[in-house]
Amino acid sequence: MAAAGWSARVTALLRRMNSFHGAGSSKALCLPFMVAGQQVGHVLPSVAKYLCQYPAVFLVSRGDGVPACVELNKKLASSEQRTDAVEGVLREMRAQQDFPCLKEWREELYSVMPYFCDTPLFSMERSATPLFGVKRYGTHLNGYTWRNGQMFMWLARRALSKLTYPGLLDNMAAGGIASGLGVRETLVKESQEEACIPASLTALAKAAGTISYTYEGAQGGIYAECQFVFDLKLPEGFVPQVGDGEVQQFYLWPLEKVKEAIGSPDFKPNCAMVALDFLIRHGYIQPDGEPHYVELVEGLHRTL
Amino acid sequence: MAAAGWSARVTALLRRMNSFHGAGSSKALCLPFMVAGQQVGHVLPSVAKYLCQYPAVFLVSRGDGVPACVELNKKLASSEQRTDAVEGVLREMRAQQDFPCLKEWREELYSVMPYFCDTPLFSMERSATPLFGVKRYGTHLNGYTWRNGQMFMWLARRALSKLTYPGLLDNMAAGGIASGLGVRETLVKESQEEACIPASLTALAKAAGTISYTYEGAQGGIYAECQFVFDLKLPEGFVPQVGDGEVQQFYLWPLEKVKEAIGSPDFKPNCAMVALDFLIRHGYIQPDGEPHYVELVEGLHRTL
Numbered sequence: 001m002a003a004a005g006w007s008a009r010v011t012a013l014l015r016r017m018n019s020f021h022g023a024g025s026s027k028a029l030c031l032p033f034m035v036a037g038q039q040v041g042h043v044l045p046s047v048a049k050y051l052c053q054y055p056a057v058f059l060v061s062r063g064d065g066v067p068a069c070v071e072l073n074k075k076l077a078s079s080e081q082r083t084d085a086v087e088g089v090l091r092e093m094r095a096q097q098d099f100p101c102l103k104e105w106r107e108e109l110y111s112v113m114p115y116f117c118d119t120p121l122f123s124m125e126r127s128a129t130p131l132f133g134v135k136r137y138g139t140h141l142n143g144y145t146w147r148n149g150q151m152f153m154w155l156a157r158r159a160l161s162k163l164t165y166p167g168l169l170d171n172m173a174a175g176g177i178a179s180g181l182g183v184r185e186t187l188v189k190e191s192q193e194e195a196c197i198p199a200s201l202t203a204l205a206k207a208a209g210t211i212s213y214t215y216e217g218a219q220g221g222i223y224a225e226c227q228f229v230f231d232l233k234l235p236e237g238f239v240p241q242v243g244d245g246e247v248q249q250f251y252l253w254p255l256e257k258v259k260e261a262i263g264s265p266d267f268k269p270n271c272a273m274v275a276l277d278f279l280i281r282h283g284y285i286q287p288d289g290e291p292h293y294v295e296l297v298e299g300l301h302r303t304l
Numbered sequence: 305m306a307a308a309g310w311s312a313r314v315t316a317l318l319r320r321m322n323s324f325h326g327a328g329s330s331k332a333l334c335l336p337f338m339v340a341g342q343q344v345g346h347v348l349p350s351v352a353k354y355l356c357q358y359p360a361v362f363l364v365s366r367g368d369g370v371p372a373c374v375e376l377n378k379k380l381a382s383s384e385q386r387t388d389a390v391e392g393v394l395r396e397m398r399a400q401q402d403f404p405c406l407k408e409w410r411e412e413l414y415s416v417m418p419y420f421c422d423t424p425l426f427s428m429e430r431s432a433t434p435l436f437g438v439k440r441y442g443t444h445l446n447g448y449t450w451r452n453g454q455m456f457m458w459l460a461r462r463a464l465s466k467l468t469y470p471g472l473l474d475n476m477a478a479g480g481i482a483s484g485l486g487v488r489e490t491l492v493k494e495s496q497e498e499a500c501i502p503a504s505l506t507a508l509a510k511a512a513g514t515i516s517y518t519y520e521g522a523q524g525g526i527y528a529e530c531q532f533v534f535d536l537k538l539p540e541g542f543v544p545q546v547g548d549g550e551v552q553q554f555y556l557w558p559l560e561k562v563k564e565a566i567g568s569p570d571f572k573p574n575c576a577m578v579a580l581d582f583l584i585r586h587g588y589i590q591p592d593g594e595p596h597y598v599e600l601v602e603g604l605h606r607t608l
Contacts, residue, residue, distance in 0.1 A: 116591075116598040117595030208586075209585055280512070283511045286511045287511055287514075294420040294421075295421075297513045297516070298514070
């Protein structure tokens, strides 16, 4: 019964983290966000309505003859021009206070591109990306070690001062990939800053795939996210240290305790997904023992 | 240029293996296949038309007031009744010779269920599942070993006598999960039969997730498949032996050679996906070095 309860809680978590794909989401109402002929997001109707005021930056077509979409004005030809023009509009939106997610304004730019591999078309303030359903990328580190033949995972508890998910469980280190930074570069930087892991040690981390999901936030944004996942086997004696104050404490937990936490509200949801992916990839969760095994794996990797 | 060529070939492979989700597929034309109120597949229009002849088994509603779907007659209340009634119709369809995939009739039953975890609603001849878009499950074994500090993978070349994909590269062992068999049970059985791996050795294989994909076959069937993936680290001196004649030869290849083969037509497509998943999970393919990394991971895990 305990196992069935866990299974139901975790499949429910994955459904919430993929709510944009589910029944009753605003997916069907959203307008494609086009830049230079390529789709880079999904714009909420309320946002599209607001953007009509700025035709020099955003062209909102309503579907009379042309396909309904929000398109960045083609006159903005360079990445710099687009970045500056969009930022100008976003700062006015922020001042209006009609869009709650802009209260978390970071002064941090994220690249906007149709696929991760592409040259960025422009950059957008991190807190504004949910208004446009622009896909965001991050890196997460699973730190683990062996003690007496048993595998343990390092987890972090987020500081109470964090803007998002204060006080919840997190992976050993994690962070969004800002414009202009590489995947491993971000991993090394965050691991150093948050957990004082020296770059020479993080260099040993193994890339192990991604998790992908898209959810609608409680306040209406579209969170389309992809996290690059790394595993780092730490020396038995290594203990992470609180670095820049984003973490209040680190725990070294046996996998059974990590697994239990994944099904609880104590874990930041996307970090719980990263830990779940780890437990599956390392064979701690087995198909014959887990009734929703297939749904768990598929729910960790939903494409938009 | 070689890397870009590989990347393009492999993303094209993943698109083909997910063709049912792509533009121009028959997805929008298919009718939901309902059993006891639950959807278990997608029926091609040509198949639905044929099934109208058998109202005691299949009720085909055309959407006049009720939702268009193919429903197993509710009078067939038990799993055995459904299995027998469907098999009777399938044997008549096979005799008609209008449905090419039934030429591969196996006398092997697969479980039909809305999710893998559920109690099967009934069982269906393996070769008929693409006509109904019924999801099929299998197990694949990645056999690997270390020599001189370098990782090598064991691959098999399929016998020329195989009904499907004769002569192509395959994983070390693999096989569909027949009705009534467990995941690990199937893995142990296939590893013993195909590669003479003793059960005591296969018991050490680590579950490592799944790959999921849905494609339309050249002759019109819908192949909705999920493969349970296992990794087995083999002793340096272990050499697999040809067992039941499904394999003609085994190769021990360095990962670079495996990677190259994944982008070539020499590899059975779903087995190439399993090997690709292995290379990603083990960090042999890295996000900073592979422009389509995100697409590769997402393409290995498409949900229906």
